[in-house]
Amino acid sequence: MPSEVTDEDIVRRTLLDKEKFALLLERYEQKLARYLERLGVGIREDREDILQNAFIKAYKNLNSFDQTLTFSSWMYRITHNEAMSFFRSRRARPHITLGGESEMLITELRDENSDTSRVAELRLSREEIAKAFAALAPRQRDVLALRFFEDRSYAEMSDILEVPAGTVSTLLHRAKRALREALPESFSS
Amino acid sequence: MNIEPDYEKKDDHLARRILERIRGERIIPRWKFIFKNYFFWALGALATALGALAFSAALFEVQSVDWRFSSVTHTDFWAFFFAVMPFLWVGALALFIVVGYVNIRRTKHGYRYPLLAITLGAICISLALGTGLYATGLGREIEESIGDHPPFYRPIVIEERSWWLAPEKGLLGGRVVSSAPDSASFVLRDFDDHIWSVEENDLDNTSLAAVARGGVVRVIGVPTTATSSSFHACFVFSWEPRGGFFGEPAVPPAKVITASTSERSAAMPRSEVCRGIRPYQQLRHIDETGL
Numbered sequence: 001m002p003s004e005v006t007d008e009d010i011v012r013r014t015l016l017d018k019e020k021f022a023l024l025l026e027r028y029e030q031k032l033a034r035y036l037e038r039l040g041v042g043i044r045e046d047r048e049d050i051l052q053n054a055f056i057k058a059y060k061n062l063n064s065f066d067q068t069l070t071f072s073s074w075m076y077r078i079t080h081n082e083a084m085s086f087f088r089s090r091r092a093r094p095h096i097t098l099g100g101e102s103e104m105l106i107t108e109l110r111d112e113n114s115d116t117s118r119v120a121e122l123r124l125s126r127e128e129i130a131k132a133f134a135a136l137a138p139r140q141r142d143v144l145a146l147r148f149f150e151d152r153s154y155a156e157m158s159d160i161l162e163v164p165a166g167t168v169s170t171l172l173h174r175a176k177r178a179l180r181e182a183l184p185e186s187f188s189s
Numbered sequence: 190m191n192i193e194p195d196y197e198k199k200d201d202h203l204a205r206r207i208l209e210r211i212r213g214e215r216i217i218p219r220w221k222f223i224f225k226n227y228f229f230w231a232l233g234a235l236a237t238a239l240g241a242l243a244f245s246a247a248l249f250e251v252q253s254v255d256w257r258f259s260s261v262t263h264t265d266f267w268a269f270f271f272a273v274m275p276f277l278w279v280g281a282l283a284l285f286i287v288v289g290y291v292n293i294r295r296t297k298h299g300y301r302y303p304l305l306a307i308t309l310g311a312i313c314i315s316l317a318l319g320t321g322l323y324a325t326g327l328g329r330e331i332e333e334s335i336g337d338h339p340p341f342y343r344p345i346v347i348e349e350r351s352w353w354l355a356p357e358k359g360l361l362g363g364r365v366v367s368s369a370p371d372s373a374s375f376v377l378r379d380f381d382d383h384i385w386s387v388e389e390n391d392l393d394n395t396s397l398a399a400v401a402r403g404g405v406v407r408v409i410g411v412p413t414t415a416t417s418s419s420f421h422a423c424f425v426f427s428w429e430p431r432g433g434f435f436g437e438p439a440v441p442p443a444k445v446i447t448a449s450t451s452e453r454s455a456a457m458p459r460s461e462v463c464r465g466i467r468p469y470q471q472l473r474h475i476d477e478t479g480l
Binding site: 018055061158 | 203204207210217
């Protein structure tokens with residue numbers, strides 16, 4: 001598939017031929033499955049159900065796709081909302097398991113810490129980081145996951161979470177502070 | 190540009206399942222989303238407009254009460270303030286602003302506007318539009334029509350009149366029925382349709398002018414006896430035009446006083462009955478300056 005074909009092009013083509021939607025599936029299925037895992041949807045079948053609902057919803061609402069956004073942000077928004085509905089309907093708590101993401105988080109926190117060498121010496125296990133991450137408020141986990149795991153800009157996060165850009169910035173700042181506080185004392189001190 | 194999906198070849202059950210489902214689904218037409226977006230904008234605008242109407246009624250309410258007499262009709266300023274505060278309309282304004290916010294937030298890009306920006310915007314528009322509507326007289330219309338209906342609510346005009354149906358406290362309000370220049374009293378029909386004979390021996394020129402002008406008046410004085418229908422007036426003020434919170438001096442100078450009332454006023458000795466009226470000095474000030 002030529003790389004210059006944008007998601008937005010595919011959306012336009014899908015409006016004429018629904019089979020073209022498979023291309024969007026191909027591009028986003030794995031990314032979104034990983035995103036759901038990071039949000040705490042631990043069981044694979046649950047992730048697939050959420051993804052299925054999200055893609056069908058996206059397809060049915062293709063005409064509402066706002067061209068001022070990227071398709072990616074729009075698709076993440078739908079998936080995020082579906083995940084939140086899932087947690088609400090099941091009254092389930094997110095099951096956070098972080099792999100390499102835990103190092104990403106620590107790197108981000110470390111970058112803001114003046115005494116980087118000392119932090120590097122700290123041996124925080126993935127479980128400890130995952131536990132601290134899971135202890136955060138859902139909104140705080142959302143912004144950290146989007147920013148550091150999904151590498152989203154503030155504008156994209158604003159579109160995905162449907163909050164003003166200024167709020168994203170505030171949320172992120174608070175989330176980082178809360179994460180530092182939730183980590184073992186040796187890190188935050 | 191070749192962009193053929195290859196799911197038929199891949200072993201991807203989820204993608205296949207989704208595609209199967211999609212084949213049976215229809216894309217919602219664009220006009221529905223456009224309509225929905227305009228609908229929420231319209232609801233937001235409508236809520237703001239209703240907020241403006243509520244504000245115009247609130248403004249009318251605050252303006253229609255004569256604030257100069259707060260210390261006469263109430264024990265302290267705050268008692269008066271809470272009595273005239275247009276809670277119904279302020280509540281309605283707040284409700285419409287919330288409704289406006291919720292609807293604007295549900296428009297296509299509504300989430301991009303900060304809460305403060307939407308709320309302040311809706312408040313400013315409601316206040317500006319409401320002030321304009323008040324100036325056209327719509328505030329009064331709303332207060333008098335809609336304000337009559339809630340069972341828990343009494344329009345401020347009626348409420349204010351009730352404050353002046355307290356002869357035992359020295360407050361009487363009503364319409365001057367008859368007033369003869371050479372008489373020492375005038376007849377007043379109060380807001381409950383009771384007829385009063387009001388002695389005017391102690392009235393100065395300004396008060397006499399208010400009586401001579403007729404219409405609805407406020408009388409501050411002393412009941413002659415607890416049971417009779419006669420009242421000793423110490424001050425008389427025209428009810429109209431009203432001197433509201435932002436209002437101009439309500440009582441114009443005594444231009445309409447006749448020669449005969451002036452002569453009589455000067456000739457008659459003042460009694461000491463009115464010395465007990467409180468706040469006497471303040472009432473003298475209002476009487477002399479209209480402020």
